[in-house]
Amino acid sequence: MSEWFAVHIVATGRLPLFSFFVAFVAGFLMIRCSVRMIRARVRWWPGNLTPFGLHIHHVVFGVAFMLIGGVAGLLITDRNGAAMATAAALFGFGAALVLDEFALILHLRDVYWTEQGRTSVDAVFVAIALSGLLLTGLRPVGWGLWGITVDTTxxxxxxxxxxxxxxxxxxxxLLKGKIWSGIIGIFIPVISIITAIRLAVPGSPWARWRYPEGSAKLAAAIRRDQRLRRPFIRAKxxxxxxxxxxxxxxxxPSPAFHQQLPTVSERSTPPVRHVD
Incomplete structure (x- = not known):
C-alpha cells in the first residue's frame, strides 16, 4: 500500500490534491454527523457554538480554514512536502464546511433541513466527483495540449x-439540466456531445427557453424524465x-426585507439549540 501511495500519489505530484480530497470527504462526514446528532437532540453531544445567544454557522469556520490553507499554500515552496499537504487538507476541510451550507449562501436563508437545503448536498457531491476524477489522473480535454508545438496549421x-x-x-x-453528464463530459468529450444533442430536462433553463408550453418537445421531455430520470433521482x-x-x-413565512434572516421552525426552538 505504501509503495502504491509513493508511486501513484507522491511521485505524480498529487499529494496536495489527495490531502484536499481526504480532508474534504472527512470534513463533510464529520459535520453531517454533528448536525444530525444536534437535530436528534442527543444530550451528551456538545451542540452548536452560540456565544451570547448568537448562533455561529459552520460556514464561518469553513471560510477561516480555507483562508489559512489557501494563504499557506501560496507561501509554501515545496509543493510535495508535508507542509503543502497540511495546507491542502486545511483548505479541503474548510471547503467541506462551506459547501455544506451552500444553500444558506445561495438563498440567504436558513434552509438547511428543507427541500432547498438539498442544494448543499448536491454541491458537495459535485465537488467530490470533480476532485476524485482529477485525483485519478483525468484532466479536462485540452489540458495537456497547451504549450505543445505542432507542425501544421x-x-x-x-x-x-x-x-x-x-x-x-x-x-x-449543463443548461439542459444534465449536471453529471456535463461534468463528466469535460473529461470525456463523447458524453458531453451526446447529452447536448438529446432532449433537455423539464424545468431546466434550456427547456424554459426552447420548449414552449404544450409543444411536442416538452411533452417528450416530460415522458422521458418520468420514465428514465426520475428513478435515478429517487435513488440519489x-x-x-x-x-x-x-x-x-x-x-x-419570509419576514420583511429589513428584518433578521428567517430560520427554519425546528431550528429556531429553543433559541440556544439551533441545528447547524
Whole structure:
C-alpha cells in the first residue's frame, strides 16, 4: 500500500490534491454527523457554538480554514512536502464546511433541513466527483495540449476546434439540466456531445427557453424524465439522505426585507439549540 501511495500519489505530484480530497470527504462526514446528532437532540453531544445567544454557522469556520490553507499554500515552496499537504487538507476541510451550507449562501436563508437545503448536498457531491476524477489522473480535454508545438496549421485548428466543441457540449448539457453528464463530459468529450444533442430536462433553463408550453418537445421531455430520470433521482435522494439526513422541514413565512434572516421552525426552538 505504501509503495502504491509513493508511486501513484507522491511521485505524480498529487499529494496536495489527495490531502484536499481526504480532508474534504472527512470534513463533510464529520459535520453531517454533528448536525444530525444536534437535530436528534442527543444530550451528551456538545451542540452548536452560540456565544451570547448568537448562533455561529459552520460556514464561518469553513471560510477561516480555507483562508489559512489557501494563504499557506501560496507561501509554501515545496509543493510535495508535508507542509503543502497540511495546507491542502486545511483548505479541503474548510471547503467541506462551506459547501455544506451552500444553500444558506445561495438563498440567504436558513434552509438547511428543507427541500432547498438539498442544494448543499448536491454541491458537495459535485465537488467530490470533480476532485476524485482529477485525483485519478483525468484532466479536462485540452489540458495537456497547451504549450505543445505542432507542425501544421490544420492540426492546430483541429485541436482548438476539439476543445471548443467539447466545452460547448458540456455547457449545453449543463443548461439542459444534465449536471453529471456535463461534468463528466469535460473529461470525456463523447458524453458531453451526446447529452447536448438529446432532449433537455423539464424545468431546466434550456427547456424554459426552447420548449414552449404544450409543444411536442416538452411533452417528450416530460415522458422521458418520468420514465428514465426520475428513478435515478429517487435513488440519489435516498443515498444522500442516508448520509446527510432528511430534508423535510417547512420554511416559515419570509419576514420583511429589513428584518433578521428567517430560520427554519425546528431550528429556531429553543433559541440556544439551533441545528447547524
Amino acid at each position: 490544420i492540426t492546430q485548428i483541429g485541436m482548438v476546434a476539439l476543445i471548443l466543441i467539447n466545452f460547448a457540449g458540456a455547457a449545453v448539457s 435522494i435516498w443515498f444522500q439522505e442516508l448520509i446527510a439526513g432528511r430534508h423535510d422541514l417547512i420554511l416559515e
